[in-house]
Amino acid sequence: MVRRQLRPKPLLDEPSLRSFLVGHGVKPVHMSKIWRHMLANPDCPLDEIPGIPDRIRLPLKEEFTFLTSTVATTLESEIDGTIKLLVRLQDGGEIECVLIHHTGEAEDPAARQADRCGQRDTLCVSSQVGCRLGCTFCATGTMGLQGNLWAGEIQEQLVHARRLRPVSNIVFMGMGEPLENYEGVVNAIRGLVDVQRFGVAPSSITVSTVGIVNNMRCFMDDLPKIKLAISLHAPTQELREQIVPIGKTFKLEALMEVLDEYAARNSKGMVMVSYVLLAGVNDTDECAQQLCELVKGRPVIVNLIPYNPFEENVYRYETPTDERVDEFLKVLSEADIRVFQRRHHGRDIGAACGQLAKLGRQAPVRDIENFTLEKERAPQAPARGPTASSRADRPRVSTSGGLHRTALVALTAAVACAAVAVVAARWRGGGRRH
Numbered sequence: 001m002v003r004r005q006l007r008p009k010p011l012l013d014e015p016s017l018r019s020f021l022v023g024h025g026v027k028p029v030h031m032s033k034i035w036r037h038m039l040a041n042p043d044c045p046l047d048e049i050p051g052i053p054d055r056i057r058l059p060l061k062e063e064f065t066f067l068t069s070t071v072a073t074t075l076e077s078e079i080d081g082t083i084k085l086l087v088r089l090q091d092g093g094e095i096e097c098v099l100i101h102h103t104g105e106a107e108d109p110a111a112r113q114a115d116r117c118g119q120r121d122t123l124c125v126s127s128q129v130g131c132r133l134g135c136t137f138c139a140t141g142t143m144g145l146q147g148n149l150w151a152g153e154i155q156e157q158l159v160h161a162r163r164l165r166p167v168s169n170i171v172f173m174g175m176g177e178p179l180e181n182y183e184g185v186v187n188a189i190r191g192l193v194d195v196q197r198f199g200v201a202p203s204s205i206t207v208s209t210v211g212i213v214n215n216m217r218c219f220m221d222d223l224p225k226i227k228l229a230i231s232l233h234a235p236t237q238e239l240r241e242q243i244v245p246i247g248k249t250f251k252l253e254a255l256m257e258v259l260d261e262y263a264a265r266n267s268k269g270m271v272m273v274s275y276v277l278l279a280g281v282n283d284t285d286e287c288a289q290q291l292c293e294l295v296k297g298r299p300v301i302v303n304l305i306p307y308n309p310f311e312e313n314v315y316r317y318e319t320p321t322d323e324r325v326d327e328f329l330k331v332l333s334e335a336d337i338r339v340f341q342r343r344h345h346g347r348d349i350g351a352a353c354g355q356l357a358k359l360g361r362q363a364p365v366r367d368i369e370n371f372t373l374e375k376e377r378a379p380q381a382p383a384r385g386p387t388a389s390s391r392a393d394r395p396r397v398s399t400s401g402g403l404h405r406t407a408l409v410a411l412t413a414a415v416a417c418a419a420v421a422v423v424a425a426r427w428r429g430g431g432r433r434h
Helices: 014-024 030-040 054-063 137-142 151-162 182-193 213-222 237-243 252-265 285-295 322-334 417-427
Strands: 070-076 083-087 094-102 120-125 127-128 145-148 169-172 205-209 228-229 269-276 300-306 338-341
Touching: 014 030, 014 054, 014 182, 054 338, 070 120, 083 182, 094 151, 120 151, 127 322, 151 182, 182 205, 205 213, 205 269, 213 228, 213 252, 228 252, 252 269, 269 322, 285 300, 285 322, 300 322, 322 338
Parallel strands: 120 169, 169 205, 205 228, 228 269, 269 300, 300 338
Antiparallel strands: 070 083, 083 094, 094 120, 127 145
């Protein structure tokens, strides 16, 4: 697609700054000096950066700016302190990033998974404005793809977040499919781990993908120390095609092959597999058994994510009951599959793991919970599993639309955002079974 045009350009965007310096006959070694000074002195005019050649001072100020984006709105959860940031881009586009706060307390009354709890903050970043893949449970897919973020714009999300709290981990699970913006994401990560810029440990960064197989292999070569997580959501090819349309292009068999390749290269050997549970669709005992068969013998950690609904999802998905989630988890656990259920972070501000969406620049200003699609007839949802109870037998799950309404379109954090953050701190030790 056509690259979004930004002027001035983001100073943190390495390809742009490198090209500028080379074009002015200046060695790229000056990049580190520029970044170090501006990160420490963000209000310094670019033409006053010490130690750079005089001939680039004015052109640098004219062509670049330290931050091209601004924080339009922040909301903080009264439940756990998670913060949602609505970031306005230079060209008027809007994205969200979420600073997920882990209180260090076990959510479950019986203190299950207490060993995975630890006080920290994980940043969930966006990589695109919108998404073209159209996963049926995801609101981002309703807006289509408006453009890829520049590497500098991705890094700016960390700058904004660090002004609020220290960040322990970073997960690419916000708006967009990261591996569809391959160059932008790879260059952003190189900046994040660069000790001259942010110095984030590679082991603290996770990139989630729905399964862009060819780019997964390239990513493993280009950034071998960065963790990959796979958004699976179905145990069979047929069901996955219905829930995740890109599955028609990248078959489940090919995805599992690249998962095996990644596990073989990864020194810890553990691969995060995210699985959104949709009531009566992919949460049955049969689906659980099929998932066991699919991942049995593979070094995976299954992250179960009960669906976070948004009103008027055209497939009318529902959240499974707690009992159904427990039964699904039990099947996997008894099969000796490492599995856990992710926690809800920032649910009272619409920042729990779920769906991100800005519904077009001309859309009415409202929360995603109140969004109504203008469709006369809803598409048929994927067939329900054989052991599912009828919809009439259980209450309909809905979200509150009146919580902390902003003057902008609200977004919610991307699927598995918080869950990978919980596990990230454990991967160095190979993970633990529930």
